[in-house]
Amino acid sequence: MPELSRRDFLKLARDGFLYLNGALTLGGLLRFLDYNPGPAQKTAFDLGPASNYPLGSRTSLPEIPAFLIHSEKGFTALSLVCTHLGCTVASDAKGFACACHGSSYDVDGQVMHGPAVLPLRSLRIEITEDNQLILHTD
Ligand code: FES
Structure with a gap:
């Protein structure tokens, strides 16, 4: 069995390192190109008729999560x-x-x-022409 010289060993180690580096870079590039961020997050929530929230009401909306307030100033909402x-x-x-x-x-x-x-954070409330409340979180 031929003996491996120091020079051959270093050359093999260098080549192996370069191949490994190339493979890892290519793998990262393929993952980057295949990246799928998924569906966009919902930012508008239909809260139904404004009449469901009488003056003075304070309504927790945990699924958003937000808090809807109906005061003399109108409708306001806070992020929870x-x-x-x-x-x-x-x-x-x-x-x-x-x-x-x-x-x-x-x-x-x-x-x-x-x-x-x-x-x-304050959230934007939109009141549609048919008096529906839309809460915007964006
Ligand atoms: S996350 Fe609310 S006090 Fe730290």
């Missing part, structure tokens, strides 16, 4: 996604509270207690 790290906040007597790290927000979504520093 905590602005700290994205947990879902729950409504309580003072406003909204996040169970993850203890942030709390007042009834208008303003921060009362951190670690969150930003208020809950």
Whole structure:
């Protein structure tokens, strides 16, 4: 059996490394080209007739998650996604509270207690000609 010289060994190691590098790069490229982000996330939610939400009502919409408020100012909506790290906040007597790290927000979504520093995000409400409410999360 012929003995492998140091030079031959290094050449083999280099070639092997180059082939492996090429294969990994090609695999990554194929994965990139085959990337499918899936269906777009829904950003508009039909909430039904506005008459379902009387003046003074505060309605939790956990499937969105959002909170719909009907006041003298009209309809407003807040995202229930905590602005700290994205947990879902729950409504309580003072406003909204996040169970993850203890942030709390007042009834208008303003921060009362951190670690969150930003208020809950306001969501856009559209009232159609036939008085249906559409909540937009984009
Ligand atoms: S995610 Fe709500 S306080 Fe951290």
